[in-house]
Amino acid sequence: MILDETKGTMSGIKSSLPIVMGYLPIGFAYGLLGVKSGFSVLQVFALSLFVYAGSAQFIAITLLSSGTNVITLIMTIFIVNLRHFLYSTSLSQYMKRIKRNYIPLLSFFITDETYAVAITDLQNSDNYDERYFYQLFFMSYAAWCTASFIGAISGTFIDGSANVGLDFALPAMYIALLLMQISGYKKIFVSIFSGLLSIGLIYVFPGNTNVIIASLIGAGMGVFLDRWKQNS
Template identity: 45%
Template sequence: MSYKSSIKSAFKSALPIIMGYIPIGISYGILALSTDLSPYLIVGMSIFVFAGSSQLIAVNMLTAQATVIPIIMTTFLVNLRHILMSATLSLHFKKTPSRLLPLIGFLITDESFAVGNTLLQDKKENRGLYFLVMGFSAYMGWVLSSLIGVLIGRYFINFKIPVIDFVLPAMFIILLIMQIRDKMDIAVSIIAAVLSIIFFFICPGNWNIIIATVLAAVIGVILEDAI
C-alpha cells in the first residue's frame, strides 16, 4: 500500500474514535470550568496529558478540594494500564524506525490501542506511520473537543448532557467486541471481568484493572495449554 492510501485509511480509522471523543471532550471542558483551572490550563491538560479518564478524575478531585500530589498519584495509577497496552503494541512495531516510537507511545490511549491492535495485524508495511496518523488525528479530536467544551461553557450555557456518563462504557463495549478473535478471548474476557469486580472491592485506586488483566491473560495461556 502506498504512503498516501496508508495515511488516508489511518485517518478514516480515527474518525469513529474522534466521534466518541467529541461528547467526552466537550463535557470535560465544561466541567473543568467549574474548578479554579484557567481555560488555557484546561486545554493545556488535553494537549500535554491526553488522557480522558484521568483528566475527568482530576477535575472531580479538584472540585472535591484535592491537592496536587494525590491527583498526580491517581493519574499515575489510572494510566498504569497503558504499560500493558504499550507492551502489546510493541509486537507490531518491530520494523518501525526507533525515532518514531516515543511519539507512538504518546498517542497510545484505550481507543487507539484497541483500534491499532486490531488493524495493525493485517498491515504488512508502514505500521508506525499508520498508527501515528490514526493516533494524531484522534489526539487533535480530543484537544479540539475540550477547546469547544471550554468555549461552550464560557460563552454559552453550563449544561450537562444527561447520558454522557454512558459514552465511556459504550466505547469499552465496542472496543472489547473488536478485540474478540475466538472463544478463548471470550473466556479470558469473562474471567477478567469477574476478577476486575472482585479486586475493585479488595484494593483501592484502580489496581483492579491491572491485576485482573494480568491474571486473566496468564489464565488464558494456561487454559490454552490445558485444552
C-alpha cells in the same frame, strides 16, 4: 483492518474514525466539566494537549477542584494509568519495523482507544509503517483536543449543572472497542472472566487497582489457553 487503496498500507485515518466519533461527546463533556469545576478554558485545553488521557483528566479536575495536594494527584493518576505499561508491551512487537526515533513521540499518543484499534488492525495485517501510527494517533489526538476546547468554550455559556447527559459516552465507547476485538470462544471467555474478576476485586483493592490486577490475570489466562491449545 482498513487498507489505503493508493499505497497498499493500512490507513490510520480511516481506522481512527470510530475513535474520533467517540471522543467528540467525551471530550466535550470533559471540557464542560472542567470549566464548571472552576478552571479556565486555557487550563482545561492545556490538560488535553499535554496529558491526553481521558480518565486521568477527569480525575485531575475532580481532585484539584476539591483541593487535593499534588503528590496525591500524581500517585492517583500514576496508578490509574498503569495499564499503559501493558499496552506498550503489547504494541512493542509491532514497532520493530518503525525507526527508533519515532517511538518516543508515538508512545505519548497511546490510549485505551488507540491501542484497541491499533492492536486489532496489526493482528490482522502486516501492511503498515510509521504513517499508519501517525495517522491513527494524530487524528485521535486532534479530535480529543478539539472536543475539549469546544466543551470548555460551551461551559462559559451554559448555566447550571455540568451534567448534560453524556455520562454514558465513555463506557459505551469502551464496550464498542471491546466488541471489535472479540472473536472466538477463548476471547469471549477471557473478556467475561476479566470483567467479573475486576468487579469482584473492587471490594478488595482501593482505587483502580482492581482493573490492573484483573488485566494481568486475564492476560495470563489468555496465554495459558493459547499454550494449552497448542499442546493438545
